[in-house]
Amino acid sequence: MSLSEHLESTLEHSLPSLNHFCELIDLNWIETSLHQTGKASIRRRKLPAEHVVWLVIGLALFRNQPISYVVEQLNLVFGTTEYCVPSAAVQARQRLGQEPLSTLFSLLSQAWFDETQQQYSNFQGLSICAVDGVVWSMPLTEENFNHFGSSKGKTAVAPYPQVRATCLVNTNTHEIIDAQIGSMDQGELTLANQLSPPAQSITLFDRAYFSADFLIGWQTRAESSHWLMRAKDNLRYEIIKRNSPHDFHIRMPISPRAKKLNPTLGDYWEARLIEVEQAGKIRRYITSLLDSKTYPLIALAKLYAQRWEIEMCYREIKSNLQKGKLLRSKQPDLIYQELWGVLIAYNVLRRQMKHMAQRAKVSPLRISFHIASIALLNLLRFDSLASAGNLPKHLESLMEKSNRYVIPERRVRSYPRVVKGKPQKYPRKSQSIS
Secondary structure, three states, X not given: OOHHHHHHHHHHHHOOOOHHHOOXXXXXXXXXXXXXXXXXXXXXXXXXXXXXXXXXXXXHHOOOOOHHHHHHHOOOOOOOOOOOOHHHHHHHHHHHOOHHHHHHHHHHHHHHHHHHHOOOOXXXXXXXEEEEEEEEEOOOOHHHHXXXXXXXXXXXXXXXXXXXXXXXXXOOOOOEEEEEEEOOOOOHHHHHOOOOOOOOEEEEEOHHHOOHHHHHHHHHOOOOEEEEEEOOOOOOOEEEEEEEOOEXXXXXXXXXXXXXXXXXXXOXXXXXXXXXXXXXXXXXXXXOOOOOOXXXXXXXXXXXXXXXXXXXXXXXXXXXXXXXXXXXXXXXXXXXXXXXXXXHHHXXXXXXXXXXXXXXXXXXXXXXXXXXXXXXXXXXXXXXXOOOOHHHHHHHHHHHOHHHHEOOOOOOOOOOOOOOOOOOOOOOOOOOOO
């Protein structure tokens, strides 16, 4: 064998390989995101760009571990040595930036939603989604505080800088379809205005998103993209048509301020208002679904209960995946990068749980996120990833045991929701009766 052939053979065996992760994320998506953003590695580094993408995702999966542990655990170092100093990993993250991660998130979230859309129940042919905002805290550095700011009350300011995100979530699987991230100067409505709703869908909002400009725009961004929300108590409207004693086709005035910001709005906009008695109280809902025969008011009121699924999604991310801790990064660009990595990592776990639910023939929401995520992470933590066939083999073994991770159906609330009193360190002193 000639010298050149020896060199080619050596190169083939030493090229960095992520084949053991292809069961979790298609490697073509990673390469596409790097090429689209101009971040693909040209020279051979210890941590090539495609490996750094997995490093960022690994930092979200192993929140309690230092960056050097994640690099070693996922076999991300290219070359003869299996170790690189932590500063090299940080510099690799700085070279990568946030754009490849945000592009990768868009690619995989859209592809996985299209896959899910055909597998799960919907509401009269409409996919069910929810939108809400969430806030993360981060390390207190001058750069972070100047860029992101923090939440402010009447008398105090949050002690840590914070970042806001608004997400569009599939309520059937908790997978995140779209997300926008910004500083605390940007409100939830501003970020939600940049989301892309799927066609043939109904999105559930809370009352904070009531805006003529926003809701009219939401309907026009995709074919048959509808919305449903609770109606405000002080809602101003005129009844155009009575579908039933508690079901109205209404029109509402558009405020002068909204018309000034968007002159194309006109003077009025129309929607449907329904009233339903729940637990002895009259609840009012407003929606863009005007057909009262196809979309009965009782069914719409029951559907709105699914808006709570996005709150459960955020709890899984912040409490289970992130252990209730601050973000790691100390620079704004790395904060954005880290958050995109968190959202990707969450979707990766949720997709595997969806496959487990299919094996167990239950809803994906009946797979325990806490226990199943521990089992999935243990595959990466304890199994050897040196062979590309190990991870698929162990994933298949885990799927065969899917019934172990099924939790009972959610119970109906039997008592009204109350706020528990704060535990007292010392017993309360009471006055003697005598």
